[in-house]
Amino acid sequence: MQNNRNYTRLFWALLITFLAIFLISPIALDMLWARPGGGHSFSGGGGSGGSGGGDIGALIYLLMELPPEISIPVIIAIIAFKIIQNRRRNSTRAVTSSPTVQNRVVRNNQLENNLDYLIQQDPNFSKVVFLDFAASLFHKYYTWFGKPEFRFIAPFFSPKETQLSENQKNTNQTNSEIVIGAINVTDIVRSHGYDRITLEIDANYTNTHNGKASRFTVYERWQFLRKSGLISPAPERMRSVACPNCGAVSSFTDNADCSACGTHLTAGEQQWYVSQTAVLDRKAFSVAGLGHYAQERGTDYPTVYQTGLQNTQTRFAQRAGIDSQLWKSDFLQTVVNVYFMKIYAAWSINRLLSVRNLLSDRLYESFEFWINSYKQAGLVNKLEQIKISDIQIVKVEPDNLYDSVTVRIFASALDYVSDSQGNIKGGSNRKARVFSEYWTFIRRAGVKKQNFDTATCPSCGAPADNIGQAGECGYCGNKISNGEFSWVLAIIAQDEVYGG
Numbered sequence: 256m257q258n259n260r261n262y263t264r265l266f267w268a269l270l271i272t273f274l275a276i277f278l279i280s281p282i283a284l285d286m287l288w289a290r291p292g293g294g295h296s297f298s299g300g301g302g303s304g305g306s307g308g309g310d311i312g313a314l315i316y317l318l319m320e321l322p323p324e325i326s327i328p329v330i331i332a333i334i335a336f337k338i339i340q341n342r343r344r345n346s347t348r349a350v351t352s353s354p355t356v357q358n359r360v361v362r363n364n365q366l367e368n369n370l371d372y373l374i375q376q377d378p379n380f381s382k383v384v385f386l387d388f389a390a391s392l393f394h395k396y397y398t399w400f401g402k403p404e405f406r407f408i409a410p411f412f413s414p415k416e417t418q419l420s421e422n423q424k425n426t427n428q429t430n431s432e433i434v435i436g437a438i439n440v441t442d443i444v445r446s447h448g449y450d451r452i453t454l455e456i457d458a459n460y461t462n463t464h465n466g467k468a469s470r471f472t473v474y475e476r477w478q479f480l481r482k483s484g485l486i487s488p489a490p491e492r493m494r495s496v497a498c499p500n501c502g503a504v505s506s507f508t509d510n511a512d513c514s515a516c517g518t519h520l521t522a523g524e525q526q527w528y529v530s531q532t533a534v535l536d537r538k539a540f541s542v543a544g545l546g547h548y549a550q551e552r553g554t555d556y557p558t559v560y561q562t563g564l565q566n567t568q569t570r571f572a573q574r575a576g577i578d579s580q581l582w583k584s585d586f587l588q589t590v591v592n593v594y595f596m597k598i599y600a601a602w603s604i605n606r607l608l609s610v611r612n613l614l615s616d617r618l619y620e621s622f623e624f625w626i627n628s629y630k631q632a633g634l635v636n637k638l639e640q641i642k643i644s645d646i647q648i649v650k651v652e653p654d655n656l657y658d659s660v661t662v663r664i665f666a667s668a669l670d671y672v673s674d675s676q677g678n679i680k681g682g683s684n685r686k687a688r689v690f691s692e693y694w695t696f697i698r699r700a701g702v703k704k705q706n707f708d709t710a711t712c713p714s715c716g717a718p719a720d721n722i723g724q725a726g727e728c729g730y731c732g733n734k735i736s737n738g739e740f741s742w743v744l745a746i747i748a749q750d751e752v753y754g755g
């Protein structure tokens with residue numbers, strides 16, 4: 256009888272442990288990829304997945320002590336609760352991170368049409384420049400939130416945000432080291448006399464509260480509004496958060512008057528303003544999860560092509576005065592292939608500055624953040640024997656200011672994380688990991704030169720060995736990281752989240 260009781264207990268203990276691992280622990284949901292720009296979104300480190308172990312142990316012990324007629328209903332209740340909770344969590348994630356391929360195609364078509372319409376109304380509108388504006392605003396928002404300097408950007412926000420910032424005054428908090436990992440347009444709508452653009456932003460920052468610093472990752476949705484019929488200011492006035500009339504930066508008074516030219520700014524009347532911000536996800540960031548590798552997802556997903564790809568390709572080639580087919584093969588060979596190999600090689604040996612001329616500012620900052628995180632954890636992410644198996648052009652977006660080309664790259668590499676002694680902490684240095692990624696390159700419209708030597712400055716031709724952190728050539732002083740003179744890589748999106 257005693258034996259039977261022990262077996263029953265053992266059975267329950269195993270069952271509960273099994274269920275606890277699969278239903279209670281969020282480990283399976285929190286995944287981390289290595290590789291630059293690699294789906295680190297939502298990660299926040301594996302640290303968050305490890306908690307709760309002690310609670311589970313105590314729960315199992317407690318349940319084993321109870322008679323089965325009580326413990327069984329309790330277990331059923333816990334399982335039911337957890338299933339509902341997981342479903343909820345998965346469904347919210349599905350909306351923000353991985354819509355089905357079908358949904359993506361439909362959403363893509365809509366986005367493209369609405370973007371075309373916006374450009375027809377406002378020929379100065381460029382998605383590339385708008386994203387720079389939004390990123391700059393995001394950066395300043397976090398830096399100045401709760402500070403008197405918030406007034407410099409207050410005319411670009413709804414009164415509610417200014418109030419929130421006011422409320423945070425005197426709480427002794429400072430945000431710094433703000434890094435934007437990804438920023439995507441998810442919606443463009445025209446309604447009730449307003450243009451509206453919705454963005455999703457994946458970022459991280461350090462919050463210092465009463466001297467104690469903590470790092471957070473956030474996933475946010477920002478909504479921008481502007482009166483319909485407005486024409487965007489010239490890119491140099493648009494790119495950074497400046498007075499749309501005179502271009503002065505950080506010049507606004509408490510009354511939203513530009514102290515340089517006197518223009519009074521009314522939200523949405525002359526320029527975009529942020530009508531809503533929402534934090535969809537926020538987690539403490541920990542380097543503890545940097546060695547974890549999740550199963551590669553999305554490599555077999557069908558490629559998401561732009562609907563009017565043929566047309567946009569032709570339009571682009573005509574504008575550049577080149578043959579469409581010739582351009583394509585040339586671009587894949589001399590730009591995509593070369594950039595991919597060079598950037599991954601530089602990432603692998605922690606020498607990002609050596610490819611500074613090939614990266615946009617945001618991407619460079621994001622790479623730098625991840626490399627520093629690895630360093631901080633005493634780790635390095637190695638990528639060896641990199642091979643490209645296929646490259647497909649999926650999107651060509653020539654607007655009046657920028658050319659933007661997105662490709663899907665299929666590749667494989669030995670991808671692993673090791674410590675300073677060379678011990679493998681994650682991934683494999685024997686078995687190649689097969690993956691695919693969407694890379695978006697941008698370049699100022701009107702640049703004709705297709706080929707350039709990636710080892711030289713595209714502006715002055717001097718060796719590209721003296722490019723500073725800010726993307727300026729040390730010889731000619733020109734900024735080359737904004738695509739003014741040649742292609743720069745602006746975005747890397749993982750195949751399971753690429754939304755077109």
Ligand SMILES: [Zn+2]
Binds near residue numbers: 498503513514517518
């Ligand atoms: Zn002004």
Ligand SMILES: [Zn+2]
Binds near residue numbers: 713715728730731732
């Ligand atoms: Zn130069």
